[in-house]
Amino acid sequence: MSGFAVRDDGDLGWRSIASIDELFPNEVFSAVEPLPASPPEPSVEELSATAKEQRDKLLAVAANRMGPLQDAVDTGRATNEEVAQLAAWKGYRIDLNRIEQQEGFPAEILWPLSPDESSGPEPIKTPTE
Structure with missing residues:
Protein backbone atom coordinates (compact mmCIF):
# COMPACT_ATOMS: atom_id res chain seq x y z
CA MET A 1 0.00 0.00 0.00
CA PRO A 34 -4.34 6.88 -8.94
CA LEU A 35 -5.39 9.58 -11.37
CA PRO A 36 -7.97 8.33 -13.84
CA ALA A 37 -6.53 7.63 -17.25
CA SER A 38 -7.57 10.11 -19.88
CA PRO A 39 -9.84 8.56 -22.50
CA PRO A 40 -8.06 7.44 -25.63
CA GLU A 41 -8.19 9.70 -28.65
CA PRO A 42 -10.98 8.62 -31.00
CA SER A 43 -9.84 6.75 -34.08
CA VAL A 44 -10.23 8.15 -37.58
CA GLU A 45 -13.06 5.68 -38.11
CA GLU A 46 -14.86 6.90 -34.97
CA LEU A 47 -14.39 10.56 -35.94
CA SER A 48 -15.69 9.80 -39.42
CA ALA A 49 -18.74 7.95 -38.10
CA THR A 50 -19.54 10.82 -35.69
CA ALA A 51 -19.20 13.41 -38.46
CA LYS A 52 -21.42 11.42 -40.81
CA GLU A 53 -24.02 11.01 -38.07
CA GLN A 54 -24.05 14.78 -37.50
CA ARG A 55 -24.21 15.38 -41.26
CA ASP A 56 -27.19 13.04 -41.57
CA LYS A 57 -29.03 14.89 -38.79
CA LEU A 58 -28.42 18.19 -40.56
CA LEU A 59 -29.55 16.69 -43.89
CA ALA A 60 -32.81 15.61 -42.26
CA VAL A 61 -33.41 19.17 -41.06
CA ALA A 62 -32.65 20.46 -44.55
CA ALA A 63 -35.09 17.99 -46.12
CA ASN A 64 -37.84 19.09 -43.75
CA ARG A 65 -37.24 22.74 -44.60
CA MET A 66 -37.01 22.07 -48.35
CA GLY A 67 -40.16 19.98 -48.70
CA PRO A 68 -42.75 22.78 -48.45
CA LEU A 69 -40.59 25.07 -50.59
CA GLN A 70 -40.26 22.40 -53.28
CA ASP A 71 -44.05 21.83 -53.14
CA ALA A 72 -44.65 25.54 -53.73
CA VAL A 73 -42.28 25.52 -56.72
CA ASP A 74 -43.77 22.28 -58.15
CA THR A 75 -47.30 23.64 -58.00
CA GLY A 76 -46.37 27.00 -59.47
CA ARG A 77 -47.34 28.80 -56.27
CA ALA A 78 -43.86 29.77 -55.04
CA THR A 79 -42.95 33.37 -54.38
CA ASN A 80 -39.59 34.72 -55.51
CA GLU A 81 -38.42 34.54 -51.91
CA GLU A 82 -39.44 30.86 -51.65
CA VAL A 83 -37.59 30.04 -54.88
CA ALA A 84 -34.48 31.75 -53.47
CA GLN A 85 -34.83 29.93 -50.14
CA LEU A 86 -35.13 26.58 -51.92
CA ALA A 87 -31.97 27.28 -53.91
CA ALA A 88 -30.14 28.23 -50.70
CA TRP A 89 -31.25 25.01 -48.96
CA LYS A 90 -30.17 22.95 -51.97
CA GLY A 91 -26.73 24.58 -51.85
CA TYR A 92 -26.51 23.85 -48.13
CA ARG A 93 -27.41 20.22 -48.74
CA ILE A 94 -24.71 19.94 -51.40
CA ASP A 95 -22.15 21.44 -49.00
CA LEU A 96 -23.17 18.97 -46.28
CA ASN A 97 -22.74 16.06 -48.65
CA ARG A 98 -19.21 17.24 -49.48
CA ILE A 99 -17.77 17.43 -45.96
CA GLU A 100 -15.81 14.22 -46.56
CA GLN A 101 -13.94 15.99 -49.38
CA GLN A 102 -12.63 18.70 -47.05
CA GLU A 103 -8.95 18.74 -46.20
CA GLY A 104 -8.63 17.65 -42.58
CA PHE A 105 -11.74 15.45 -42.59
CA PRO A 106 -12.69 13.90 -40.19
CA ALA A 107 -10.55 15.56 -37.53
CA GLU A 108 -11.49 19.08 -38.60
CA ILE A 109 -14.63 20.01 -40.47
CA LEU A 110 -15.79 23.39 -41.70
CA TRP A 111 -19.52 22.90 -41.20
CA PRO A 112 -21.62 24.94 -43.62
CA LEU A 113 -24.19 27.29 -42.17
CA SER A 114 -27.81 26.57 -42.93
CA PRO A 115 -29.79 29.27 -44.73
CA ASP A 116 -31.43 29.98 -41.36
CA GLU A 117 -27.98 30.69 -39.89
CA SER A 118 -26.34 32.32 -42.90
CA SER A 119 -27.22 35.84 -41.83
CA GLY A 120 -25.20 35.25 -38.62
CA PRO A 121 -21.51 34.58 -38.03
CA GLU A 122 -19.18 32.77 -40.42
CA PRO A 123 -19.07 28.93 -40.49
CA ILE A 124 -17.37 27.39 -37.51
CA LYS A 125 -14.37 25.13 -37.99
CA THR A 126 -14.44 22.59 -35.20
CA PRO A 127 -12.81 19.27 -34.46
CA THR A 128 -15.29 16.43 -34.50
CA GLU A 129 -16.05 15.06 -31.02
Missing part, protein backbone atom coordinates in the same frame (compact mmCIF):
# COMPACT_ATOMS: atom_id res chain seq x y z
CA SER A 2 1.28 3.47 -0.75
CA GLY A 3 -0.03 6.85 0.24
CA PHE A 4 0.74 9.93 2.25
CA ALA A 5 0.49 10.95 5.89
CA VAL A 6 0.20 14.46 7.23
CA ARG A 7 1.56 15.54 10.57
CA ASP A 8 -0.90 17.07 12.99
CA ASP A 9 1.58 19.78 13.97
CA GLY A 10 1.26 21.34 10.47
CA ASP A 11 4.94 22.33 10.31
CA LEU A 12 6.35 19.39 8.42
CA GLY A 13 3.51 18.79 5.91
CA TRP A 14 3.20 15.57 3.96
CA ARG A 15 5.59 12.64 3.78
CA SER A 16 5.43 9.46 1.76
CA ILE A 17 4.89 6.12 3.53
CA ALA A 18 4.59 2.53 2.31
CA SER A 19 1.96 1.33 4.81
CA ILE A 20 -0.25 2.47 7.67
CA ASP A 21 2.21 0.77 10.06
CA GLU A 22 4.71 3.57 9.35
CA LEU A 23 2.43 6.29 10.78
CA PHE A 24 3.62 8.22 13.81
CA PRO A 25 1.08 8.78 16.57
CA ASN A 26 0.45 12.37 15.46
CA GLU A 27 -0.19 11.49 11.76
CA VAL A 28 -3.30 10.59 9.80
CA PHE A 29 -3.20 8.29 6.77
CA SER A 30 -4.77 9.42 3.51
CA ALA A 31 -4.79 6.88 0.68
CA VAL A 32 -3.78 8.22 -2.69
CA GLU A 33 -5.99 7.14 -5.55
